Amino acid sequence: MRVERTRCCVVGGGPAGMMAGLLLARQGCEVIVLEKHADFLRDFRGDTVHPSTLELIAELGWIEEFLQLPHAKMREVTVSIGGRQITFADFRRLPARCPYIAFMPQWDFLDFLANKAAGYAGFRLMRDARMTELIAEGGRTVGVRATTTQGPLEVRADLVIAADGRHSTAREQAGLEPARSAPPMDVLWFRLPRRQGDQVPFFQNGRGGVLISIDRGDYFQHAYAIPVGDYPKLREAGLPAFHERIGAAAPALADRVTLIDDWEKVHDLTVRVDRLSRWHRPGLLFIGDAAHAMAPAGGVGINLAVQDAVATANLLAPVLRRGGEVSENELAKVQARREWPAKVTQAFQVRVLRGLYPKDLIDDTADHAPLVFDAFRALPPLRHAMGRFIGLGARPEHITQPLA
Numbered sequence: 001m002r003v004e005r006t007r008c009c010v011v012g013g014g015p016a017g018m019m020a021g022l023l024l025a026r027q028g029c030e031v032i033v034l035e036k037h038a039d040f041l042r043d044f045r046g047d048t049v050h051p052s053t054l055e056l057i058a059e060l061g062w063i064e065e066f067l068q069l070p071h072a073k074m075r076e077v078t079v080s081i082g083g084r085q086i087t088f089a090d091f092r093r094l095p096a097r098c099p100y101i102a103f104m105p106q107w108d109f110l111d112f113l114a115n116k117a118a119g120y121a122g123f124r125l126m127r128d129a130r131m132t133e134l135i136a137e138g139g140r141t142v143g144v145r146a147t148t149t150q151g152p153l154e155v156r157a158d159l160v161i162a163a164d165g166r167h168s169t170a171r172e173q174a175g176l177e178p179a180r181s182a183p184p185m186d187v188l189w190f191r192l193p194r195r196q197g198d199q200v201p202f203f204q205n206g207r208g209g210v211l212i213s214i215d216r217g218d219y220f221q222h223a224y225a226i227p228v229g230d231y232p233k234l235r236e237a238g239l240p241a242f243h244e245r246i247g248a249a250a251p252a253l254a255d256r257v258t259l260i261d262d263w264e265k266v267h268d269l270t271v272r273v274d275r276l277s278r279w280h281r282p283g284l285l286f287i288g289d290a291a292h293a294m295a296p297a298g299g300v301g302i303n304l305a306v307q308d309a310v311a312t313a314n315l316l317a318p319v320l321r322r323g324g325e326v327s328e329n330e331l332a333k334v335q336a337r338r339e340w341p342a343k344v345t346q347a348f349q350v351r352v353l354r355g356l357y358p359k360d361l362i363d364d365t366a367d368h369a370p371l372v373f374d375a376f377r378a379l380p381p382l383r384h385a386m387g388r389f390i391g392l393g394a395r396p397e398h399i400t401q402p403l404a
């Protein structure tokens with residue numbers, strides 16, 4: 001068994017893990033990030049980089065370079081319900097350098113972080129390294145075991161940060177069970193080609209159901225929301241019925257829905273909304289989806305994960321640099337800082353947006369918008385406030401630690 005020693009071992013190279021690893025290394029801490037995959041190339045992952053994350057990249061001095069990567073900008077969120085269109089969130093007046101959501105494949109975002117992190121002496125990313133076990137000694141996590149292409153690996157660390165996502169192995173290993181909220185919907189993801197001039201609202205709830213269409217240049221990435229557990233019923237009804245639904249939801253795309261000629265082209269995402277009541281154990285801290293899985297509404301999962309990572313580095317880098325064990329009190333400060341934004345955002349996703357979720361697969365015709373939507377039409381400040389909540393989050397973090 002190969003044994004490595006480091007100050008901090010981060011499990012998971014997603015947005016939370018990569019950003020935490022990068023910022024800790026930037027602060028002069030030794031970090032090893034373990035990622036079970038060989039690369040970041042995974043389809044149908046969160047692809048939104050919100051203004052809060054763009055602001056952080058700007059604070060790090062990399063924004064011009066970052067914006068060279070191919071992306072599409074969204075300056076407002078339009079919602080069409082029962083044929084009526086409103087602007088639900090407007091980002092234009094945000095106090096941020098980039099007042100828009102950048103749609104960018106997540107692998108590009110993660111590759112960018114990995115390349116930047118590689119410039120710091122203390123940073124190591126181990127790909128193809130799957131954490132299988134936490135190592136506990138005297139009631140404290142002191143490292144992890146992993147399988148790698150070069151055989152088994154043991155990483156000993158003063159702190160393990162579990163950023164291994166919504167199906168966290170670390171959480172299971174630690175015997176922790178997050179409290180779950182009833183998910184508001186399930187989501188099917190698929191793509192359709194986009195032709196020049198195609199205009200499709202971002203969010204539509206009308207005949208055919210609830211369809212989100214993300215303009216990705218030469219194609220649309222679609223999310224089709226269905227009532228929880230109804231995917232088998234939809235499949236049973238057959239592909240022609242599915243085509244009809246999507247064509248009704250987005251008539252502009254009716255001419256190409258038959259390109260979905262196999263259910264293999266439709267990816268079913270079971271939505272999960274959960275949260276750990278305690279994000280830490282001695283020597284172990286959970287952040288990102290491992291601590292709180294978000295519903296897809298607002299596309300805020302990546303950004304909350306990134307914000308957790310920033311708070312973690314702000315609070316723990318000075319402690320890690322000092323050397324020795326990181327006390328649970330220090331870890332509790334991360335939860336104290338980040339739990340409230342996660343709670344508020346989940347409540348917003350599950351309760352406030354309830355009126356937008358599909359209720360019935362048979363009768364899915366939304367012919368009127370909830371009353372509150374009229375207020376968005378009439379009051380621009382509401383649209384700006386919503387833009388601020390979605391774009392910057394409930395408690396935006398900033399890079400407070402200078403380069404070590």
Ligand SMILES: Cc1cc2nc3c(=O)[nH]c(=O)nc-3n(C[C@H](O)[C@H](O)[C@H](O)COP(=O)(O)OP(=O)(O)OC[C@H]3O[C@@H](n4cnc5c(N)ncnc54)[C@H](O)[C@@H]3O)c2cc1C
Nearest residue numbers: 012014015016036046131164165288289299300301302305
């Ligand atoms: C289909 C889909 C669409 C989404 N769309 C959006 C969106 O548009 N906008 C948005 O903001 N959010 C979206 N989300 C949610 C968003 O992707 C997550 O909230 C965000 O990625 C969480 O980041 P994370 O780093 O905490 O976890 P993850 O992104 O899940 O990263 C965890 C990482 O840990 C690795 N890992 C897991 N187990 C191990 C192990 N045992 N050993 C080593 N590595 C391990 C995984 O390979 C992964 O790279 C979507 C999620 C899904 C599933």
